[in-house]
Amino acid sequence: MSQLVRYEVRDRVAVVTIDNPPVNALSGGVPEAISEAVERAGQDPAANAIVLIGAGTTFIAGADINIFKELRTREQSIERSSAIHARLTMLEDASKPLVAAIHGHALGGGLEFAMACHYRVAVATARVGQPEVHLGIIPGAGGTQRLPRLCGPALALEMCTDGRPVDATRAREAGILDAVIAGDLLDGAIAFATARAAANERRRTRDLREKIGDRAAGIAACDAMRAALGKTARGARAPFAAVEAIEAGITLDFDAGSRREMELFADCVLSTESKAMRHLFFAEREVAKIPDVPKDTPSRKITRAAIVGAGTMGGGIAMAYANAGIPVLLKDVDQATLDRGLAIIRRNYESTVSKGKMTPEAMATTLARITPTTSYDGFGDVDIAVEAVFEHMDLKKTTFADLGRVTRPDTILASNTSTLDIDELAASSGRPAQVVGHHFFSPANVMKLLEIVRGHDTSKDVIATSLKLAKQLNKVGVVVGNCFGFVANRMLAYYMRESYLLLEEGASVSQIDNALTDLGLPVGPFGMQDIAGIDVGWRIRQHLKSSGKTRAEGPQSAVPDRLYEMGRYGQKTGAGWYRYESGSRTRIPDPIVDDVAAEEAVRRGVTRRAVSNEEIIARIMTALANEGARVLEEGYAIRASDIDVVYVNGFGFPRHRGGPMFYADTVGLATVLARVNEYRARFGDYWQPSPMLKKLASEGRGFHSDAE
Ligand code: T1G
Numbered sequence: 001m002s003q004l005v006r007y008e009v010r011d012r013v014a015v016v017t018i019d020n021p022p023v024n025a026l027s028g029g030v031p032e033a034i035s036e037a038v039e040r041a042g043q044d045p046a047a048n049a050i051v052l053i054g055a056g057t058t059f060i061a062g063a064d065i066n067i068f069k070e071l072r073t074r075e076q077s078i079e080r081s082s083a084i085h086a087r088l089t090m091l092e093d094a095s096k097p098l099v100a101a102i103h104g105h106a107l108g109g110g111l112e113f114a115m116a117c118h119y120r121v122a123v124a125t126a127r128v129g130q131p132e133v134h135l136g137i138i139p140g141a142g143g144t145q146r147l148p149r150l151c152g153p154a155l156a157l158e159m160c161t162d163g164r165p166v167d168a169t170r171a172r173e174a175g176i177l178d179a180v181i182a183g184d185l186l187d188g189a190i191a192f193a194t195a196r197a198a199a200n201e202r203r204r205t206r207d208l209r210e211k212i213g214d215r216a217a218g219i220a221a222c223d224a225m226r227a228a229l230g231k232t233a234r235g236a237r238a239p240f241a242a243v244e245a246i247e248a249g250i251t252l253d254f255d256a257g258s259r260r261e262m263e264l265f266a267d268c269v270l271s272t273e274s275k276a277m278r279h280l281f282f283a284e285r286e287v288a289k290i291p292d293v294p295k296d297t298p299s300r301k302i303t304r305a306a307i308v309g310a311g312t313m314g315g316g317i318a319m320a321y322a323n324a325g326i327p328v329l330l331k332d333v334d335q336a337t338l339d340r341g342l343a344i345i346r347r348n349y350e351s352t353v354s355k356g357k358m359t360p361e362a363m364a365t366t367l368a369r370i371t372p373t374t375s376y377d378g379f380g381d382v383d384i385a386v387e388a389v390f391e392h393m394d395l396k397k398t399t400f401a402d403l404g405r406v407t408r409p410d411t412i413l414a415s416n417t418s419t420l421d422i423d424e425l426a427a428s429s430g431r432p433a434q435v436v437g438h439h440f441f442s443p444a445n446v447m448k449l450l451e452i453v454r455g456h457d458t459s460k461d462v463i464a465t466s467l468k469l470a471k472q473l474n475k476v477g478v479v480v481g482n483c484f485g486f487v488a489n490r491m492l493a494y495y496m497r498e499s500y501l502l503l504e505e506g507a508s509v510s511q512i513d514n515a516l517t518d519l520g521l522p523v524g525p526f527g528m529q530d531i532a533g534i535d536v537g538w539r540i541r542q543h544l545k546s547s548g549k550t551r552a553e554g555p556q557s558a559v560p561d562r563l564y565e566m567g568r569y570g571q572k573t574g575a576g577w578y579r580y581e582s583g584s585r586t587r588i589p590d591p592i593v594d595d596v597a598a599e600e601a602v603r604r605g606v607t608r609r610a611v612s613n614e615e616i617i618a619r620i621m622t623a624l625a626n627e628g629a630r631v632l633e634e635g636y637a638i639r640a641s642d643i644d645v646v647y648v649n650g651f652g653f654p655r656h657r658g659g660p661m662f663y664a665d666t667v668g669l670a671t672v673l674a675r676v677n678e679y680r681a682r683f684g685d686y687w688q689p690s691p692m693l694k695k696l697a698s699e700g701r702g703f704h705s706d707a708e
Contacts, residue, residue, distance in 0.1 A: 152174070310330050
């Protein structure tokens with residue numbers, strides 16, 4: 001018997017334990033060893049029943065995602081799926097009651113193995129799910145056929161299209177689980193299995209059809225889900241494939257439905273969409289690995305925090321801490337400013353409660369964790385103090401000098417600056433080793449990204465603590481270097497430069513935004529700036545101008561500054577790149593902006609022309625990739641995949657495109673380089689190919705050379 005699966009008989013029940021740390025993935029050899037053990041139990045006179053259980057922290061977290069890169073052809077994928085389907089059918093045909101005992105997670109292939117068992121029991125903290133769409137695939141081992149047989153089409157459609165796991169209570173109520181075990185899981189499972197054996201009961205999931213119910217109603221549920229996905233999937237294909245497979249389970253028999261699932265799975269697993277999303281799965285785990293900050297670097301526990309600045313960002317950050325259960329002081333200069341900030345926080349929670357995503361009790365408890373103050377009293381007791389005042393260097397330096405004075409010597413001092421020099425702030429605190437950038441993205445209580453900006457003297461334990469804190473705040477922490485705009489905003493400047501120039505050349509605001517939303521972004525460059533505020537960008541440009549710098553080389557379009565001078569700051573002033581009816585966030589194209597763009601084109605001697613959506617995407621994505629290559633070669637990002645994680649979690653870059661660097665690989669770096677050179681010839685020398693881009697293109701490699 002392989003080391004990956006253990007076999008023993010306890011109380012006349014064969015216990016088959018999967019032991020493939022860290023998450024009992026169905027890596028090579030595991031499915032085979034499970035079948036062998038179940039077969040052995042079938043012939044073992046000492047056993048009346050069988051329990052399948054996971055060692056360590058979880059049941060089975062699914063197929064080993066690494067294996068998918070071995071799949072090259074549709075036929076190969078279907079052949080592999082057929083083998084796993086046959087294996088699960090064999091389990092289902094076991095001659096003795098087979099019970100899956102679930103703790104931690106039963107995800108993807110893990111839940112599929114459990115559903116091929118005759119019964120499923122779990123501890124109350126267990127979660128079960130089909131998260132395959134997060135990898136750009138669908139369940140490939142019968143999940144789309146067995147799940148609706150256990151819980152009905154509606155929940156199966158929900159679970160297979162949003163990929164979120166459900167908790168044990170809901171799974172029990174829905175019929176996915178047969179029992180929730182209060183005490184020891186294995187003892188409970190053995191007792192459950194023994195009772196089934198005594199009653200000579202075995203139930204094959206594939207034989208069940210009752211829960212599938214009325215065929216027409218099932219098809220209608222599929223159509224309704226397709227309609228809903230039309231609004232939410234933003235171009236991803238896998239959720240639609242999951243609906244199609246479930247529909248096959250409703251309209252066809254088990255074998256035909258399974259066949260359809262295998263075909264749809266094969267199409268998905270070979271797609272660029274799936275490669276992009278699998279890339280991100282591992283990329284979001286790689287970000288926590290910092291070459292010179294080993295996993296065992298001591299980190300501190302963050303139990304109390306303080307935020308300076310109760311504006312949009314400060315308020316959102318305070319909510320992120322309070323949501324994570326961490327009491328937080330929220331300071332601002334005077335009561336009126338504080339009250340304005342608190343009112344926004346309260347409104348945000350009330351809106352969450354009104355959507356049924358939070359109970360009024362939870363809102364009260366969470367709000368109580370936020371203590372407003374106009375003084376530094378209590379700052380001596382906090383483990384971290386976050387500065388979130390106006391993006392103005394002198395104001396921030398004063399704040400850091402204060403924080404260096406009022407907090408404990410070991411308190412971490414973090415700045416939410418989105419562009420300014422962390423080392424300059426660190427110097428003013430008097431203890432640079434404790435200073436780090438924690439750049440949140442607006443709205444800070446929602447956006448997943450936390451850019452952890454490492455200063456020259458930031459200590460390793462502050463970095464290790466920041467990474468752990470990011471997880472505690474339910475964020476994805478990415479460690480980046482200290483250059484102007486760090487990674488996210490430094491590259492964004494090129495994204496915006498090309499957007500402004502394309503506007504002057506003849507594209508419209510909505511054409512450019514629609515081209516990016518068609519690619520899968522939640523909002524285009526202009527819609528995004530209207531949310532963040534045109535005044536924020538203006539202030540950063542003024543700061544740079546004061547030191548003779550610009551955010552990106554090349555022509556600086558005056559259009560955004562002119563909108564600022566016209567008082568058009570975006571949603572907050574009812575007009576920006578778009579105009580907005582009072583109280584509405586619906587973007588209405590405004591010809592005034594096109595007029596300003598046309599005037600600036602004349603002023604810069606630009607001939608306006610029709611611009612295609614293809615050119616818009618090519619220019620913007622090429623600018624992002626080229627600047628991303630510079631960020632990498634200058635060492636401000638550790639890996640290209642870190643940049644992808646930054647853009648996916650900070651700006652909603654579509655996951656099914658993998659991020660700007662992965663996207664560039666799918667275009668091909670030779671093409672990206674050719675485009676840089678084409679634009680240099682057409683627009684000017686400010687288009688300079690990065691040496692890394694040239695090198696990789698000449699070697700026929702990608703930014704993720706180890707990628708599939
Ligand atoms: N395959 C390979 N490696 C995996 C893995 C998997 N399924 N799941 C986790 N790992 C690695 C991960 O990269 C990390 O490695 C370590 O385990 C710990 O993970 C046939 C086709 C279970 C909720 O999508 O959601 O089944 O960085 O940091 O926070 O139809 O892991 O340490 O080197 O995430 O405690 C479907 C994926 C597969 C679940 C635990 N299953 N995993 O979270 O740990 S497709 C999934 C998770 C499939 C079938 C289909 C989470 C977790 P390293 P971690 P965690």
